[in-house]
Amino acid sequence: MKVSIGILAHNEATTIRKTLESLLQQTIFQPGERSLELEIVGVPNGCRDNTAEVMRRTFAGIINPVDYPQVTWKICELAQPGKPNAWNHYVHELADPQADYMFLMDADIWFPEPYTLGSMLNVLEQDPYIWVAVDRPVKDVVLKQNKNLIDHLSSFVSELSGSGGAVWLCGQLYCARASILRQIYMPSELTADDGFLYQMVTTNCLTTPIQRDRIARAPDALHVFEAYTHPRQLLKHERWLVVANITNTLIFEHLHTALKQLPSDRSASSLFREWDQQNPRWVANLIHAERTKQSGWLSPPEYLVRRFINLHNKPLIKMILLFPLAFVAMCVDLLALCAANRELSKV
Known part of the structure; x- marks a missing residue:
């Protein structure tokens, strides 16, 4: 069985070594763990730093034929920045055409446990109906021993994202059947890949009604990412989410x-x-x-009430405790919505 791992990187020279070292500690890289042929493809895109060189040095220093006899690697630099462009190049040109499964991962995450990739791979091997396996993204502040007020608030906001419903696809890390990804092409001006990919996977590229159970979360699988704790960072991220939501909606309406x-x-x-x-x-x-059609104002449906909708999934006590935070989060969403519309006016 052949597995390809694509690492899409943009100006990650200061953090990517930790990511790569963490990746190579996963159990799937242990010789004899299972019959696997593994390739790692680094795709630095539009970098203005030495991300590519750090990746080369890290892999060359760790991956050797004795310790990793079943692993190959290569770094393929792209001049044009943009995750959709890097994704298209990796899936359709750079990955081994014989690969059975593809992992896509960001270059700024890390793994606290060594079983994550193996667990995700097991999900796809054991159930042919499932096309994409995901893990659980965890904010780094959740793991901090001594949290400050901002860290606690950031952790609590995660609770407003909903739970117990259909599994969402997080673009930071996922494993998919290669045959499925090869059917997909991402528009070059796409803002966010995860929402787009979720729609394409669960509808088989818009040829079937939505089938949310095509995506499953692997048990005991997680990765850690850096949380936005500064108000300016948080607002910028929320603005980006609004722009991505609006852009995806318009793309699929146009496509239909x-x-x-x-x-x-x-x-x-x-x-x-x-x-x-x-x-x-x-x-x-x-x-x-x-x-022009909407007189200059674009807003995703139910965007401003999404935090309160997610509270319905919580126990009553937790719902009461989280209500004030949901109100504050709604105010942030309103600011993000205004900022997103200002940004879209410049397009």
Whole structure:
């Protein structure tokens, strides 16, 4: 069985060594753990630092034929920045075409436990119906021994993201059947890959009704990422989420309209690729047209009440305790919504 791991990196020279060292401690890299052929493909894109060189030095210093006889690696630098572009290059050109499974991971996460990748791989091996396996993303502040007030608030806000429902796809780390990812092409101006990929996977590239159980969370699998604790960072991130939500909505609305007017054998990914080639700014044109139509204001449905909707899944006591925080989070969402609309007005 062949497994390819794509690491998409942009200006991560100061943090990526920890990521790579953590990755290579995963049990799937232990000889004899299982019959695996593993390749690691680093894809630094548009970097203005020495991310690529740090990746090369780290792999060359750790991966040797004696300790890692089943592992190969390569670094493929791209001049153009952007995660969608790096994703397309990795999936369609750089990854081993014989790979059965592909891991996609960001270059700024790390693993506190060695079983995460193995657990994710087991999910796909044991159930052919599942197409993508994810883990549990954990904020670094949750693991801190001595938390300050901001750290505690950041941890509590995580509780407002909902739980117990369908599994979401986090773009920081996931494992997928390679045959599924090869059917997908990402628009170059896509803001966030996870929401887009979730829609494409759960609808089989818009050819079936949504099937949320195509994505499953692996047991005892988690990764750690750096939390945004400064108010300016938090607002910037929330603004980015709003822009991503709006952009994905417009892309899929445009796609549905186009598919209705075309022969049934045309695929969503072939259209995305064609539109990118014809006009790389087609997504920006969609946004501009929608802003004109909506008198300059774009808002995702239910965005301002999403924190309160998620409270319904909590026990009564926790719901009461979290209500004030949900109100504060809603105010932040309102600020982010205004900031996102200002940003979209410049597109």
